[in-house]
Amino acid sequence: MLKLFKKVLVLAPHTDDGEIGCGGTISKLLEKKSEVFYVAFSSAKESLKQKGLNENTLIQEVKVATQSLGIKKKNLIIFDHKLRFFTSLRQEILEDMINLKNKLKPDLVLMPSLSDIHQDHITIAQEGLRAFKNSTILAYELIWNNLNFHNTMFVKLEKKNIKAKWDALKKYKSQKTRSYMNEEFIYSLARSRGVQIGTKYAESFEVIRWVI
Numbered sequence: 671m672l673k674l675f676k677k678v679l680v681l682a683p684h685t686d687d688g689e690i691g692c693g694g695t696i697s698k699l700l701e702k703k704s705e706v707f708y709v710a711f712s713s714a715k716e717s718l719k720q721k722g723l724n725e726n727t728l729i730q731e732v733k734v735a736t737q738s739l740g741i742k743k744k745n746l747i748i749f750d751h752k753l754r755f756f757t758s759l760r761q762e763i764l765e766d767m768i769n770l771k772n773k774l775k776p777d778l779v780l781m782p783s784l785s786d787i788h789q790d791h792i793t794i795a796q797e798g799l800r801a802f803k804n805s806t807i808l809a810y811e812l813i814w815n816n817l818n819f820h821n822t823m824f825v826k827l828e829k830k831n832i833k834a835k836w837d838a839l840k841k842y843k844s845q846k847t848r849s850y851m852n853e854e855f856i857y858s859l860a861r862s863r864g865v866q867i868g869t870k871y872a873e874s875f876e877v878i879r880w881v882i
């Protein structure tokens with residue numbers, strides 16, 4: 671079924687959201703020879719600078735992480751919208767997405783859930799729905815930000831896909847203290863979703879729009 675999708679676009683509000691939400695599925699899509707594009711809408715430059723850190727830290731980490739997952743260097747797109755201010759940058763973000771849609775014409779878009787309570791994530795979900803009117807859209811889960819989540823679609827995964835996901839996430843050294851940047855969490859969520867469908871590992875999605 672994944673072979674249906676030749677061109678896949680992952681919308682990550684921030685660097686790392688895409689790998690956390692659907693890294694295993696990205697790994698499997700790449701195995702099936704889909705062309706995967708990854709766009710991060712913020713690399714948190716300003717907030718890194720304010721904390722006295724190298725403002726390019728997350729740019730460097732997302733490059734290494736997405737390449738580790740198997741995404742081509744040229745298929746990584748990074749915008750520099752201000753962290754936590756996406757709601758006020760809605761129109762610019764929509765225009766970025768429309769340009770991407772015209773250029774890439776993805777048949778599958780992976781994005782955060784419309785029930786995600788993070789202000790930047792919900793903006794990406796709402797504008798993504800507007801911009802990619804003609805594409806299949808699946809929402810990935812970020813459980814600490816999901817008020818609720820409808821597990822309406824599952825992708826069966828193998829251990830190697832979850833390993834590829836965790837190996838990519840480990841590249842975000844600056845984020846390693848986050849509760850979700852944890853090997854046990856990544857594997858146990860994949861096991862939980864697997865148990866729901868009688869397989870060992872899986873990732874779950876909400877079907878937002880399905881185009882056949």
Ligand SMILES: [Zn+2]
Pocket residue numbers: 683684687788791
């Ligand atoms: Zn995020």
